[in-house]
Amino acid sequence: MRCVIARFPFELVKSEVQEAMKHIKPEPVTGASVIINRRTYPVKQVGEVITRQDRRDFTAGEVTRALVRLGFTCRDAAEHVPAAAPTQLETASALLGTPASTS
Numbered sequence: 001m002r003c004v005i006a007r008f009p010f011e012l013v014k015s016e017v018q019e020a021m022k023h024i025k026p027e028p029v030t031g032a033s034v035i036i037n038r039r040t041y042p043v044k045q046v047g048e049v050i051t052r053q054d055r056r057d058f059t060a061g062e063v064t065r066a067l068v069r070l071g072f073t074c075r076d077a078a079e080h081v082p083a084a085a086p087t088q089l090e091t092a093s094a095l096l097g098t099p100a101s102t103s
Helices: 014-021 041-052 058-069 088-096
Strands: 002-005 010-011 031-035 039-042 073-075
Touching: 002 058, 010 014, 010 041, 010 073, 014 031, 014 058, 031 041, 039 041, 041 058
Parallel strands: none
Antiparallel strands: 002 010, 031 039, 031 073
């Protein structure tokens, strides 16, 4: 599939992307991500590997669009935000079975 990333044309094939990422250790995900070979990679890491360009040269959106067109599952950064841990008051309130009052 032909796509343009950082104003440069690339011919990407799903199997070649999978092979390129096969021995690459995934970095911690803090933004948009993609699942390749049952591993979750940051989109920018994958873009750097497949384009051999610096991550500052392209956007996560450019790489995400290309990877989705190839058939990979991509996730937004919002899906990676961990749920906030309950406060001590909320934990105690839940244990007692009464609603928490923060007044």
